[in-house]
Amino acid sequence: xxxxxxxxxxxxxxxxxxxxxxxxxxxxxxxxxxxxxxxxxxxxxxxxxxxxxxxxxxxxxxxxxxxxxxxxxxxxxxxxxxxxxxxxxxxxxxxxxxxxxxxxxxxxxxxxxxxxxxxx
Amino acid sequence: xxxxxxxxxxxxxxxxxxxxxxxxxxxxxxxxxxxxxxxxxxxxxxxxxxxxxxxxxxxxxxxxxxxxxxxxxxxxxxxxxxxxxxxxxxxxxxxxxxxxxxxxxxxxxx
Numbered sequence: 448x449x450x451x452x453x454x455x456x457x458x459x460x461x462x463x464x465x466x467x468x469x470x471x472x473x474x475x476x477x478x479x480x481x482x483x484x485x486x487x488x489x490x491x492x493x494x495x496x497x498x499x500x501x502x503x504x505x506x507x508x509x510x511x512x513x514x515x516x517x518x519x520x521x522x523x524x525x526x527x528x529x530x531x532x533x534x535x536x537x538x539x540x541x542x543x544x545x546x547x548x549x550x551x552x553x554x555x556x557x558x559x560x561x562x563x564x565x566x567x
Numbered sequence: 568x569x570x571x572x573x574x575x576x577x578x579x580x581x582x583x584x585x586x587x588x589x590x591x592x593x594x595x596x597x598x599x600x601x602x603x604x605x606x607x608x609x610x611x612x613x614x615x616x617x618x619x620x621x622x623x624x625x626x627x628x629x630x631x632x633x634x635x636x637x638x639x640x641x642x643x644x645x646x647x648x649x650x651x652x653x654x655x656x657x658x659x660x661x662x663x664x665x666x667x668x669x670x671x672x673x674x675x676x677x
Contacts, residue, residue, distance in 0.1 A: 491668060494658065508568060547624075549622070552599075
């Protein structure tokens with residue numbers, strides 16, 4: 448079935464880097480734009496970034512621009528999010544999501560998230 | 568990008584109708600018919616409920632409906648049921664080719 452599974456979260460010290468992965472299955476990964484969305488503890492959902500179907504372009508929320516990098520490897524059906532210069536404000540559950548089949552501007556398949564905790 | 572504004576909480580009794588507003592600007596909600604709504608139960612993956620303002624994916628009950636007027640979009644739940652208790656978020660495409668979520672609304676079924 449169509450599925451997204453995030454991994455790579457954990458506890459990391461401030462200023463360090465971390466790479467999250469999102470493994471896709473059950474659909475033609477290379478045909479879909481992909482998003483990252485995060486939710487800090489006690490806060491709402493926050494859109495983070497999107498990558499084009501071939502990884503040639505990406506857009507970012509102002510809050511993460513320059514520190515987070517979205518990328519993908521279509522040969523591995525995997526989406527990535529590189530987090531650098533981490534601060535406590537990056538502590539969150541990170542979800543990957545697929546651009547909806549029915550609408551270019553919605554997200555119809557989500558993973559269950561991976562948790563990143565930035566703490567010394 | 569400022570988050571779209573939603574009421575923090577809305578409640579209703581079973582069978583009643585409730586509406587959740589989502590207010591943005593002409594650079595997001597008002598400028599495009601690309602508002603979507605998500606239901607989120609804590610600890611689970613968010614679920615798409617409405618896309619492109621008023622369209623419902625298959626499998627979503629028809630008691631969920633969406634609309635938009637100017638810079639404000641709305642999600643209406645008619646015939647509220649216990650399983651509808653969750654957090655709801657709107658999101659919109661923006662003029663910067665990015666997306667912005669709403670602040671989120673906790674729906675409580677009394």
